[in-house]
Amino acid sequence: MTGLLQLVFDGVVVGAVLALAAAGVSLVYGGLRIINFAQGDYMTLGAYVALGVSSGLRLGMVAGVAAATLCTSAFAVVLEPVLWRPLRRARAGVLSLFVTAVGLSLVLRQGILFAAGGGFQQYRVDAYSAWQVSGLRFPTEEVVAGAAALAAILTLATLLSRTQLGKALRGLADSPELTAISGIDPDRLAVVVWALAGALAGLSGVLLALVETSFDTNLGWDQLLTVFCAVVLGGIGSTYGALIGGIVLGLVMELATWSGFAGGVPASYQLVVAFVALVAVLLVRPTGILGRSRIL
Amino acid sequence: MADAGTSGEARAEGGDVGGPLLDVRAVGVTVGGVRAVEHATLSLREGAFASLIGPNGAGKTSLLHAISGFYRPSAGEIHFGGRRIDGWPPHRVAASGLVRTFQRGRVFARLSCLDNMRLGARDHPGEQFVANLARPRARRRREAEVTSEARELLAAVGLGPKADDLAGTLSGGQRKLLEFARALMCRPKLVLLDEPMAGVNPTTGRQVMERIAQLHAAHSLTVFFVEHQLDVVMAMSDHVVVMAEGRVIKSGPPEEVRSDQAVHDAYLGSRRRREAVGRRGDEALAARAPGRDEAGLR
Amino acid sequence: MSSVFNVQFWAYVGVIAGIYGILAYSLQLQHGFCGLLNFGQVAFMALSGYTMAILVVKAGLGLWAASAAGLAVAGVFGVLMGIPTLRLRADYFAIVTIAVGEIVEYLASNMTSLTGGAAGSINLLGPQNAASYDGAWQDAVSRVQSWLGHAIGSAATATVATMAVVWVLLVLVALAVWFLVRSPWGRVLQAIRDDEDAAAATGKNVFRFKLQVLAVGGVIAGLAGLLFAFESATISPTDYDPTITFYAWTILVLAGTTSIAGVPLASVVFGILFAGVLFFTFPPFSYLGSADRSYLQLMIVGAALILLMRLRPQGLLGNRQEMLLG
Numbered sequence: 001m002t003g004l005l006q007l008v009f010d011g012v013v014v015g016a017v018l019a020l021a022a023a024g025v026s027l028v029y030g031g032l033r034i035i036n037f038a039q040g041d042y043m044t045l046g047a048y049v050a051l052g053v054s055s056g057l058r059l060g061m062v063a064g065v066a067a068a069t070l071c072t073s074a075f076a077v078v079l080e081p082v083l084w085r086p087l088r089r090a091r092a093g094v095l096s097l098f099v100t101a102v103g104l105s106l107v108l109r110q111g112i113l114f115a116a117g118g119g120f121q122q123y124r125v126d127a128y129s130a131w132q133v134s135g136l137r138f139p140t141e142e143v144v145a146g147a148a149a150l151a152a153i154l155t156l157a158t159l160l161s162r163t164q165l166g167k168a169l170r171g172l173a174d175s176p177e178l179t180a181i182s183g184i185d186p187d188r189l190a191v192v193v194w195a196l197a198g199a200l201a202g203l204s205g206v207l208l209a210l211v212e213t214s215f216d217t218n219l220g221w222d223q224l225l226t227v228f229c230a231v232v233l234g235g236i237g238s239t240y241g242a243l244i245g246g247i248v249l250g251l252v253m254e255l256a257t258w259s260g261f262a263g264g265v266p267a268s269y270q271l272v273v274a275f276v277a278l279v280a281v282l283l284v285r286p287t288g289i290l291g292r293s294r295i296l
Numbered sequence: 297m298a299d300a301g302t303s304g305e306a307r308a309e310g311g312d313v314g315g316p317l318l319d320v321r322a323v324g325v326t327v328g329g330v331r332a333v334e335h336a337t338l339s340l341r342e343g344a345f346a347s348l349i350g351p352n353g354a355g356k357t358s359l360l361h362a363i364s365g366f367y368r369p370s371a372g373e374i375h376f377g378g379r380r381i382d383g384w385p386p387h388r389v390a391a392s393g394l395v396r397t398f399q400r401g402r403v404f405a406r407l408s409c410l411d412n413m414r415l416g417a418r419d420h421p422g423e424q425f426v427a428n429l430a431r432p433r434a435r436r437r438r439e440a441e442v443t444s445e446a447r448e449l450l451a452a453v454g455l456g457p458k459a460d461d462l463a464g465t466l467s468g469g470q471r472k473l474l475e476f477a478r479a480l481m482c483r484p485k486l487v488l489l490d491e492p493m494a495g496v497n498p499t500t501g502r503q504v505m506e507r508i509a510q511l512h513a514a515h516s517l518t519v520f521f522v523e524h525q526l527d528v529v530m531a532m533s534d535h536v537v538v539m540a541e542g543r544v545i546k547s548g549p550p551e552e553v554r555s556d557q558a559v560h561d562a563y564l565g566s567r568r569r570r571e572a573v574g575r576r577g578d579e580a581l582a583a584r585a586p587g588r589d590e591a592g593l594r
Numbered sequence: 595m596s597s598v599f600n601v602q603f604w605a606y607v608g609v610i611a612g613i614y615g616i617l618a619y620s621l622q623l624q625h626g627f628c629g630l631l632n633f634g635q636v637a638f639m640a641l642s643g644y645t646m647a648i649l650v651v652k653a654g655l656g657l658w659a660a661s662a663a664g665l666a667v668a669g670v671f672g673v674l675m676g677i678p679t680l681r682l683r684a685d686y687f688a689i690v691t692i693a694v695g696e697i698v699e700y701l702a703s704n705m706t707s708l709t710g711g712a713a714g715s716i717n718l719l720g721p722q723n724a725a726s727y728d729g730a731w732q733d734a735v736s737r738v739q740s741w742l743g744h745a746i747g748s749a750a751t752a753t754v755a756t757m758a759v760v761w762v763l764l765v766l767v768a769l770a771v772w773f774l775v776r777s778p779w780g781r782v783l784q785a786i787r788d789d790e791d792a793a794a795a796t797g798k799n800v801f802r803f804k805l806q807v808l809a810v811g812g813v814i815a816g817l818a819g820l821l822f823a824f825e826s827a828t829i830s831p832t833d834y835d836p837t838i839t840f841y842a843w844t845i846l847v848l849a850g851t852t853s854i855a856g857v858p859l860a861s862v863v864f865g866i867l868f869a870g871v872l873f874f875t876f877p878p879f880s881y882l883g884s885a886d887r888s889y890l891q892l893m894i895v896g897a898a899l900i901l902l903m904r905l906r907p908q909g910l911l912g913n914r915q916e917m918l919l920g
């Protein structure tokens with residue numbers, strides 16, 4: 001029983017962290033029709049920025065997290081006029097946008113490798129500190145990461161449901177043509193979308209690195225599949241859906257390893273479990289949990 | 297050009313014997329959380345030349361989507377030629393002889409007009425993966441048939457010179473003509489036309505309607521078309537169905553519809569409309585209002 | 595590291611480029627002519643390669659029979675993948691296929707008893723017993739080599755012969771795609787690409803056509819997977835890395851998505867670009883270590899992709915006017 005509770009805890013933490021990245025993918029797809037293949041590498045970028053600030057500059061982990069969020073966001077924003085705006089002007093299709101994102105992902109990942117080198121990295125935190133409560137172990141950084149991720153999720157959800165901007169963003173996902181006639185300046189909107197998506201990726205990346213305790217330049221790339229699964233599971237373009245999808249997926253992946261569940265799936269099959277869960281949901285609900293069905 | 301289907305003659309003799317060709321019973325359609333059509337009931341006899349009118353947003357297009365299988369009705373039944381077709385996928389409905397066109401004229405933009413037309417044909421062995429490879433003679437024979445038919449029909453709607461141009465280069469009106477001609481390629485029993493004249497210049501529009509009327513007369517093609525130009529509707533159709541606010545409020549011969557008070561009200565201001573609908577004992581209108589607001593937000 | 599003028603090296607590049615070109619044709623049929631965005635095509639390569647290797651090594655089947663089985667498995671997998679995913683909206687389909695590509699590689703590394711695990715097909719008979727499957731292929735290649743020898747003498751090495759075989763197959767695939775696309779069957783595919791709803795409204799069973807094109811594309815990709823396996827004598831999961839799909843997409847986009855003649859040209863350009871980076875041995879690149887240089891190689895590939903999309907989204911032989919028709 002304690003084993004199960006431990007898995008629930010782990011699942012929620014990992015799920016919440018992935019949910020952030022998934023929400024970023026969802027925002028970008030919903031608003032700009034870009035399947036951001038580079039989202040994983042944005043996460044890695046965040047993790048390395050935090051490493052530079054917290055360990056390199058010795059400014060501590062809090063500054064590291066803040067820097068990761070801001071720098072990744074800034075990076076994503078800078079690329080908007082440089083990379084995406086001209087493509088939008090040229091009415092590039094989903095494929096051109098996707099291929100550009102693939103190229104960007106390659107450049108970023110190899111660029112980080114080039115700059116930071118291969119090999120595993122760790123933050124300067126005490127990896128062994130943990131709270132023990134009646135047989136359950138709550139490693140400090142997991143608790144902190146989980147709390148930060150949940151706080152960010154709540155903030156994002158509030159932003160989306162309460163503010164005018166959030167409503168506009170959600171509306172976009174259903175009919176992108178609407179922006180053209182709704183009077184919202186598409187360039188400004190794109191900047192906002194990228195700022196949010198970048199911040200979410202950076203934050204998610206540094207938190208993921210904390211949870212995994214050691215990481216390399218494949219940190220985000222390795223999670224890309226899970227992040228995309230979360231997006232589709234929740235319903236593409238639905239940011240709430242992506243948040244829910246991330247947490248559900250985190251839970252499913254951890255709980256599948258529970259020994260009470262048919263002896264437990266080996267940890268190396270967690271990704272397969274995530275994928276099977278995705279296909280199962282899509283068979284029942286082809287639009288994901290919160291996605292809308294196609295309208296003529 | 298006159299011969300769009302020899303089998304049409306045979307069908308004409310059997311007309312009017314059985315039940316209605318199309319029978320829509322208490323159909324409801326929900327689109328993105330909005331109830332676009334409610335409890336719509338209508339029937340068309342074989343050989344009818346019927347029209348569907350109503351103010352913008354009345355639910356005409358949504359009803360056509362439901363009949364042609366693109367939307368699954370949330371309530372009610374649809375029967376075509378004696379078979380229940382609601383729940384059928386669109387391609388099956390089309391293959392059974394009920395073909396529709398789209399309001400904004402949907403063509404295959406990166407194919408030539410001729411190819412667009414050929415795609416309308418039924419029973420082409422070349423479209424079957426195995427037969428395409430295994431029966432080259434049958435494929436070629438049918439292809440030749442289909443091509444000559446396609447050229448004839450293209451010429452009939454005035455697109456003959458455009459046969460080899462990509463359909464994406466056509467104007468909006470030309471696309472509607474092409475789409476209509478494509479629909480005729482499969483020799484349908486019933487065509488549903490969503491505003492065939494909209495966006496087409498008035499002269500051509502009239503020619504198209506005349507062409508439709510000819511085909512109707514020659515081959516007992518049953519026609520059901522949505523149109524906003526009431527003079528055309530009243531002059532040409534033998535049966536008029538009126539929708540407003542998602543409901544069928546009247547159906548009958550043009551004279552009868554023309555003199556109906558509820559129909560007049562439906563085309564006037566909202567205050568009058570509400571009264572009119574209220575008179576018909578329809579309190580559902582009030583219940584629908586929140587649903588619409590929700591849609592407005594999205 | 596080879597010299598720029600080494601024929602063997604370029605023949606090898608030609609082999610790989612040709613295989614990617616065949617893979618690009620499978621994507622062209624599915625995307626250029628049917629509008630499907632399949633980013634998991636490498637899965638079909640892996641399935642047919644592994645099926646072939648397992649059947650030869652474990653079931654003792656002949657190479658050619660096992661290869662046919664591999665192609666069949668790839669085709670069937672297209673249908674299996676299509677059933678749950680094709681009912682999805684196009685964008686869901688695209689994203690799910692990314693996952694499919696990764697999952698197959700993942701399974702190949704983890705199902706050790708079936709696939710030999712991370713060590714690859716050499717481990718199929720267990721650690722002490724190095725497994726090999728490509729005897730019949732080697733024989734075939736040496737026969738081609740001796741024919742070629744009559745024509746071009748000592749330049750006809752095994753690699754050159756392999757390249758010849760691969761490119762002949764590429765041309766055959768091109769002809770098959772060309773035939774299919776201009777047949778009435780291919781016309782329906784293009785109709786689906788242009789407007790799925792209108793295609794359904796003309797009575798075409800869109801789902802069935804898409805399943806068929808996934809199966810046919812799967813077989814073509816399976817052929818690329820087999821060639822990959824033959825050429826490298828032993829396969830491991832990383833040989834079927836998901837990035838391979840993106841290289842093939844690069845070739846397709848470079849060619850122009852509907853340009854059949856563009857694919858071989860784009861394959862050559864891609865091969866030269868990709869391998870050419872290896873020869874950046876002049877300053878400032880010569881100051882870098884070999885690891886750094888390989889990072890740089892992929893960065894340049896990525897940057898080339900971005901530039902291509904920016905400057906010539908319709909590809910080398912594509913038609914921009916046509917691309918924008920809607």
Ligand SMILES: Nc1ncnc2c1ncn2[C@@H]1O[C@H](COP(=O)(O)OP(=O)(O)OP(=O)(O)O)[C@@H](O)[C@H]1O
Nearest residue numbers: 295327328330332351352353354355356357358591
């Ligand atoms: N995609 C959609 N999302 C939400 N609501 C929709 C959608 N399409 C239609 N509706 C709603 O359904 C109702 C009926 O629309 P429909 O298109 O059937 O009207 P129509 O009678 O064809 O109008 P028109 O004459 O303007 O073509 C309208 O109230 C409309 O707001």
Ligand SMILES: [Mg+2]
Nearest residue numbers: 356357358399
């Ligand atoms: Mg309408």
